[in-house]
Amino acid sequence: MKDARNIKDLLYEQVARIGKVFSSPKRLELVELLCQGEKTVEVLAREVSISVKLTSAHLRELREAHLVETERQGKNICYRLANKAVAELWVQIHTLAEDRLIELQLALQKIATQPDDLVPSDRDSLLKAARKGEVVVLDVRPAEEYLAAHLPFARSIPLDELRQRLNELPKDRSIVAYCRGPYCLMAVDAVELLKREGYSAIHLRDGVAEWGLLRSQ
Amino acid sequence: MKDARNIKDLLYEQVARIGKVFSSPKRLELVELLCQGEKTVEVLAREVSISVKLTSAHLRELREAHLVETERQGKNICYRLANKAVAELWVQIHTLAEDRLIELQLALQKIATQPDDLVPSDRDSLLKAARKGEVVVLDVRPAEEYLAAHLPFARSIPLDELRQRLNELPKDRSIVAYCRGPYCLMAVDAVELLKREGYSAIHLRDGVAEWGLLRSQ
DNA sequence: AATTCATTCTAATAATTGTTAGAATATAAA
DNA sequence: TTTATATTCTAACAATTATTAGAATGAATT
Numbered sequence: 001m002k003d004a005r006n007i008k009d010l011l012y013e014q015v016a017r018i019g020k021v022f023s024s025p026k027r028l029e030l031v032e033l034l035c036q037g038e039k040t041v042e043v044l045a046r047e048v049s050i051s052v053k054l055t056s057a058h059l060r061e062l063r064e065a066h067l068v069e070t071e072r073q074g075k076n077i078c079y080r081l082a083n084k085a086v087a088e089l090w091v092q093i094h095t096l097a098e099d100r101l102i103e104l105q106l107a108l109q110k111i112a113t114q115p116d117d118l119v120p121s122d123r124d125s126l127l128k129a130a131r132k133g134e135v136v137v138l139d140v141r142p143a144e145e146y147l148a149a150h151l152p153f154a155r156s157i158p159l160d161e162l163r164q165r166l167n168e169l170p171k172d173r174s175i176v177a178y179c180r181g182p183y184c185l186m187a188v189d190a191v192e193l194l195k196r197e198g199y200s201a202i203h204l205r206d207g208v209a210e211w212g213l214l215r216s217q
Numbered sequence: 218m219k220d221a222r223n224i225k226d227l228l229y230e231q232v233a234r235i236g237k238v239f240s241s242p243k244r245l246e247l248v249e250l251l252c253q254g255e256k257t258v259e260v261l262a263r264e265v266s267i268s269v270k271l272t273s274a275h276l277r278e279l280r281e282a283h284l285v286e287t288e289r290q291g292k293n294i295c296y297r298l299a300n301k302a303v304a305e306l307w308v309q310i311h312t313l314a315e316d317r318l319i320e321l322q323l324a325l326q327k328i329a330t331q332p333d334d335l336v337p338s339d340r341d342s343l344l345k346a347a348r349k350g351e352v353v354v355l356d357v358r359p360a361e362e363y364l365a366a367h368l369p370f371a372r373s374i375p376l377d378e379l380r381q382r383l384n385e386l387p388k389d390r391s392i393v394a395y396c397r398g399p400y401c402l403m404a405v406d407a408v409e410l411l412k413r414e415g416y417s418a419i420h421l422r423d424g425v426a427e428w429g430l431l432r433s434q
Numbered sequence: 435a436a437t438t439c440a441t442t443c444t445a446a447t448a449a450t451t452g453t454t455a456g457a458a459t460a461t462a463a464a
Numbered sequence: 465t466t467t468a469t470a471t472t473c474t475a476a477c478a479a480t481t482a483t484t485a486g487a488a489t490g491a492a493t494t
Contacts, residue, residue: 004402005266007328011400012242014321015314019239024482025229028236041441049222054483056442061481066317075440075492085313092309096302097232100283104231111224183228185221241452258471271453273472292462292470 021065022093026050027058029183034068035087035209036141036180037148038080087209094182111188112203123211126176126204127152136169137204138177140190149208151178159186166197174200181207238282239310243267244275246400251285252304252426253358253397254365255297304426311399328405329420340428343393343421344369353386354421355394357407366425368395376403383414391417398424 021027029048033039039047045055059079062068067086071078081087097104129135130153137154139146146156157165159179169175175194179186182205194201208214238244246265250256256264262272276296279285284303288295298304314321346352347370354371356363363373374382376396386392392411396403399422411418425431 007324007402008246008400009242010324011321012245014318014324015245015311015400016240016242017318018310018314019236019241019245020481022236023233023240024236025226025233026482028229028232029225051484052441053485056440057483060442066319067313072491075438077441082317083313085309085316089309089313092302092306093235094232096284096300096306097235099302100299101231101234102283104228107224107227107231183225183232185224237451243452268454269471270455274453277472289461292460292468294471 017065018067018089021062021067022089024058026054027061028090028094030055030058030062031067031081031086031090032181032183032209034079034081035090035214036145036207038071038078040073040076040078042076044079081214084214087214088212091209091212098182108182111185112205130154130176133173135174135176135202138169138175138190139179140177140186141179141184141207145180149213151208151211151213154178159190162190162193166194166199169194169199171199174202176202176204178204178207181205181210234282235284235306238279238284239306241275243271244278245307245311247272247275247279248284248298248303248307249398249400249426251296251298252307252431253362253424255288255295257290257293257295259293261296298431301431304431305429308426308429315399325399328402329422347371347393350390352391352393352419355386355392355407356396357394357403358396358401358424362397366430368425368428368430371395376407379407379410383411383416386411386416388416391419393419393421395421395424398422398427 021031026048030044033044033047041052041055041059044059045052048055050058059068062079063070067082068079069082071080098108126135126137130137130151137151139150139154139156140159140162141156142158143156146154146158150156157168177187177190177194179190184207187203187205191201191203238248243265247261250261250264258269258272258276261276262269265272267275276285279296280287284299285296286299288297315325343352343354347354354368356367356371356373357376357379358373359375360373363371363375367373372385374385394404394407394411396407401424404420404422408418408420
């Protein structure tokens with residue numbers, strides 16, 4: 001090995017290309033959205049509240065790091081994660097952030113009106129209860145995202161249809177609402193609405209990415 | 218929830234603090250070194266071939282992201298990873314990079330003189346062979362790193378002592394040499410030397426971080 | 435064929451980060 | 465107490481990245 005230093009620099013530089021993707025808040029948000037299923041540039045831009053141009057620039061970085069793939073569908077170009085491992089990395093990064101950053105812990109605590117979020121250890125019991133029909137697992141994300149992947153036994157009522165479709169839900173059982181993950185506030189809103197209307201509602205922080213439910217490849 | 222956008226921006230910004238740490242080649246290299254055990258600023262600077270000042274600046278970023286902890290030991294300040302999860306994230310990021318980036322795959326292939334690296338699936342059989350004494354697992358990192366953590370059944374001969382201590386190794390069994398991980402070239406050099414000297418040597422790409430052998434907390 | 439629409443590319447500027455040098459700090463040794 | 469050593473802090477400049485605007489592309493619609 002002549003110049004070990006140059007070789008090493010090259011290797012770490014390559015790995016840093018992947019790291020860079022996860023160093024920008026907006027790119028993280030894009031990755032999390034793509035964890036919910038494939039999306040067009042326009043939809044992504046609207047969801048993260050930035051211009052289409054800027055979204056396109058961020059998506060190019062993801063593309064150049066080979067973390068996303070694109071496919072033209074008529075007029076639109078659809079982006080999807082290249083790999084299940086990308087979603088897993090997002091989950092591991094935000095989990096580590098929640099573990100280490102007190103600021104993040106505090107911010108997350110403020111979101112939850114009550115500290116009744118289900119924690120990961122409850123997964124088995126939640127699944128069992130959902131299977132028996134003792135609780136209703138409610139996916140409040142847009143219908144497409146539910147179709148792309150959803151928790152076992154979950155039923156779909158997107159947040160913006162919830163008010164009109166309240167009658168589909170039982171009042172005698174707990175409703176466990178989830179959305180895209182801990183940084184998505186849809187399930188928080190859903191639980192608030194449900195509680196106001198006299199339902200017994202619980203907020204599940206984790207989404208499909210955190211449950212590892214994404215299709216591989 | 219009044220201003221969901223502001224809350225979200227705040228949350229993703231916090232996670233990006235963690236991502237930023239892994240977006241710089243030199244910081245990645247520092248993280249990998251810290252996966253081998255605690256180290257002083259001077260040692261870290263020497264290993265990654267940058268000035269102490271710049272190393273200190275990079276380490277401050279790690280500190281501000283709460284991914285490392287410091288402890289004064291006499292004249293020196295020792296840095297260590299805050300958490301096993303930091304090492305796991307490093308492994309997951311470089312694994313994803315190796316999976317997605319063709320450039321990285323090619324660069325890694327060039328390093329290995331022969332493609333006889335043991336792959337992760339061989340772990341069980343390696344362990345079994347090492348336990349029976351059919352192969353010698355050789356840790357060529359500095360002695361302190363071996364002491365901090367090492368593969369099961371591994372014996373320590375640092376690379377720079379290897380030439381003088383060749384007689385400690387058997388010629389009738391395979392020697393499986395490893396170092397800090399796939400981007401560390403010490404094991405490559407060791408295998409080259411051993412082969413030249415008539416030993417049957419194999420390069421194991423993974424190190425203690427990849428084997429998940431670090432002490433928690 | 436012309437027009438529209440979604441998206442990307444290019445180039446420019448604003449904002450952030452990397453890097454370096456000099457001053458400051460805090461401990462250890464004399 | 466003085467001096468040496470290891471490290472950090474501050475401030476400056478260089479390099480990179482984020483953001484925006486305008487031109488270009490390429491498929492769908494008229």
